[in-house]
Amino acid sequence: MGQQKTGVAASPGIAVGKAKVYSSHTVHTPQYQVDDTAAEIERFTRAVSASADDLLSLEAKVSAELGPDEAKLMEAHRLILQDPEFTGSVTSHIETDAINAEAALRVVSDSLIALFESMDNEYMRGRAADIADITSRVMAQLLGLDYGFNAGNDTDMILVAKDLHPSDTVQLDLSRVKGFVTDVGGRTSHTAIMARTRGIPAIVGLGDVSETVSDGTPLIVDGSNGLLIVNPSNEEVARYLEQAQIDAARAEQLHALIHESSVTLDGHQVELAANIGVPGDAVIGVAHGAEGVGLFRSEFLFMNRDSLPSEEEQFQAYQEAVQTLDGKPVIIRTMDIGGDKSLDYLQLPAELNPFLGYRAIRISLDREDMFKTQLRAILRASHYGRVKVMYPMIATRDEVVAANEVLEAAKQELRSEGIPFDEDMEVGIMVEIPAAAIAADQLAEVVDFFSIGTNDLIQYTMACDRMNEKVSYLYQPYHPSILRLVKMVIDAAHQHGKWAGMCGEMAGDLNIVPVLVGLGIDELSMSPPSILPVREQIRQSRFEDLQELAAEALRQSTSDAVKNLVVQATD
Numbered sequence: 001m002g003q004q005k006t007g008v009a010a011s012p013g014i015a016v017g018k019a020k021v022y023s024s025h026t027v028h029t030p031q032y033q034v035d036d037t038a039a040e041i042e043r044f045t046r047a048v049s050a051s052a053d054d055l056l057s058l059e060a061k062v063s064a065e066l067g068p069d070e071a072k073l074m075e076a077h078r079l080i081l082q083d084p085e086f087t088g089s090v091t092s093h094i095e096t097d098a099i100n101a102e103a104a105l106r107v108v109s110d111s112l113i114a115l116f117e118s119m120d121n122e123y124m125r126g127r128a129a130d131i132a133d134i135t136s137r138v139m140a141q142l143l144g145l146d147y148g149f150n151a152g153n154d155t156d157m158i159l160v161a162k163d164l165h166p167s168d169t170v171q172l173d174l175s176r177v178k179g180f181v182t183d184v185g186g187r188t189s190h191t192a193i194m195a196r197t198r199g200i201p202a203i204v205g206l207g208d209v210s211e212t213v214s215d216g217t218p219l220i221v222d223g224s225n226g227l228l229i230v231n232p233s234n235e236e237v238a239r240y241l242e243q244a245q246i247d248a249a250r251a252e253q254l255h256a257l258i259h260e261s262s263v264t265l266d267g268h269q270v271e272l273a274a275n276i277g278v279p280g281d282a283v284i285g286v287a288h289g290a291e292g293v294g295l296f297r298s299e300f301l302f303m304n305r306d307s308l309p310s311e312e313e314q315f316q317a318y319q320e321a322v323q324t325l326d327g328k329p330v331i332i333r334t335m336d337i338g339g340d341k342s343l344d345y346l347q348l349p350a351e352l353n354p355f356l357g358y359r360a361i362r363i364s365l366d367r368e369d370m371f372k373t374q375l376r377a378i379l380r381a382s383h384y385g386r387v388k389v390m391y392p393m394i395a396t397r398d399e400v401v402a403a404n405e406v407l408e409a410a411k412q413e414l415r416s417e418g419i420p421f422d423e424d425m426e427v428g429i430m431v432e433i434p435a436a437a438i439a440a441d442q443l444a445e446v447v448d449f450f451s452i453g454t455n456d457l458i459q460y461t462m463a464c465d466r467m468n469e470k471v472s473y474l475y476q477p478y479h480p481s482i483l484r485l486v487k488m489v490i491d492a493a494h495q496h497g498k499w500a501g502m503c504g505e506m507a508g509d510l511n512i513v514p515v516l517v518g519l520g521i522d523e524l525s526m527s528p529p530s531i532l533p534v535r536e537q538i539r540q541s542r543f544e545d546l547q548e549l550a551a552e553a554l555r556q557s558t559s560d561a562v563k564n565l566v567v568q569a570t571d
């Protein structure tokens with residue numbers, strides 16, 4: 001039996017392969033005197049220019065695959081690399097101390113990192129990581145090593161890392177990555193969402209896996225159960241491979257439903273949409289039969305970079321997703337920063353309770369300039385397809401009214417500039433704060449639609465941090481309180497002639513989907529690989545039966561009772 005480690009089940013499925021540990025080279029720095037300092041400077045200059053070339057091609061690749069926003073970090077690194085102050089300090093050390101380029105680079109880099117780390121400003125402290133990253137890149141060039149991932153010819157890589165950013169993963173040929181495991185992160189961390197979107201099994205929050213597992217170690221990732229098996233036995237490998245084969249055969253069978261509608265046997269239709277993080281994910285959504293994008297988490301355009309994305313950059317990203325969907329609806333959520341998603345350059349104050357603090361629409365309404373820029377970009381994209389805008393973390397009707405005033409101001413500006421947009425663009429809100437669910441009937445008067453964000457709604461209703469393992473037993477999607485809130489939101493929407501969807505993780509949970517459909521949900525938005533299994537389930541059901549099941553579920557007084565009921569019903 002192999003050694004078992006349990007983490008957060010971040011993306012379902014089974015991967016059997018060998019560990020490929022991603023590290024940014026904390027290599028030993030050789031140190032020696034040189035006679036020919038000019039030749040050494042020349043060697044350093046060549047390494048810098050090769051590194052800049054690598055960054056430039058990476059920038060182009062990231063920009064093409066993930067959009068120009070994601071490429072900003074590489075551009076920033078390239079600019080630091082080409083800054084004569086940085087390279088000049090290294091060359092002057094080579095010259096005056098007659099030392100090798102690696103040693104001179106290490107001296108300069110260490111002192112810059114110490115300087116940034118000592119600063120009383122989170123943004124500037126964040127620059128230390130940039131310097132470390134750039135140093136590793138040039139160091140690898142000088143030493144003839146590969147920087148970042150060197151996949152070689154491996155086709156069964158299981159990527160092991162402390163954490164992964166979009167700029168890390170884009171360097172990979174993902175078709176050769178069988179799974180991801182990381183030390184940090186929760187189910188809603190970028191790695192987790194990215195892995196789910198692409199259907200790559202993943203476990204996050206494993207603690208120290210990147211330090212305890214080495215390159216080439218055989219691993220099994222059971223992403224559905226958050227179980228990592230290190231050095232598995234032959235019997236374990238055989239068992240999991242068999243399961244993986246069953247999963248693959250099933251995926252092929254589901255593929256037949258890609259162009260079918262999501263309609264019950266008795267004719268009740270539900271729209272199944274995809275949750276996406278970057279515009280490139282829209283392609284994956286379409287490939288899994290999405291009937292739209294139900295949640296474009298726009299905050300990813302704001303992350304992993306040094307400054308706010310411009311209107312033009314945002315417009316291009318939104319337009320790309322809208323064009324990929326080719327006339328199908330795309331719901332763009334305005335940025336949801338704060339809570340677990342921080343932005344160094346916004347210099348948000350440290351908070352005791354970030355999930356109850358300055359977050360999402362609260363920041364947007366406070367930073368109207370930034371909000372209006374985003375709304376202008378969304379409006380401009382609306383001209384190219386069917387765009388809907390959605391405000392996150394709405395607690396009060398006043399917030400909706402205030403947000404709509406900024407939206408109106410953005411529309412006025414565009415009108416006077418003669419820039420086209422969809423005058424009838426629908427405006428909706430996320431219902432993820434209990435106050436919004438309870439007062440949904442009043443909110444329904446000022447919105448076109450609701451999308452229930454159960455990830456947050458559950459944590460706020462149960463008062464349990466969605467990332468805290470110690471209280472995870474309270475994170476109960478099937479709790480009667482949650483089902484009642486969901487019903488209230490759907491009923492309120494329908495009474496006002498509006499529609500209600502759901503874009504939290506619960507929307508893709510096959511056990512509870514029958515209840516959600518029975519309650520009358522109009523749209524379910526989920527990670528793309530969940531779409532076809534949910535479609536199949538809906539197509540095999542009768543709406544009348546689901547309505548009865550939902551009524552029965554609402555009569556239960558515990559999560560376990562609901563679970564038993566729905567598991568029996570789907571068996």
Ligand SMILES: C=C(OP(=O)(O)O)C(=O)O
Pocket residue numbers: 188295297336432452453454455456457503504505
């Ligand atoms: C979809 C949601 O938003 P996020 O996971 O991005 O907070 C949610 O809260 O359910």
Ligand SMILES: [Mg+2]
Pocket residue numbers: 432453455456
């Ligand atoms: Mg949320």
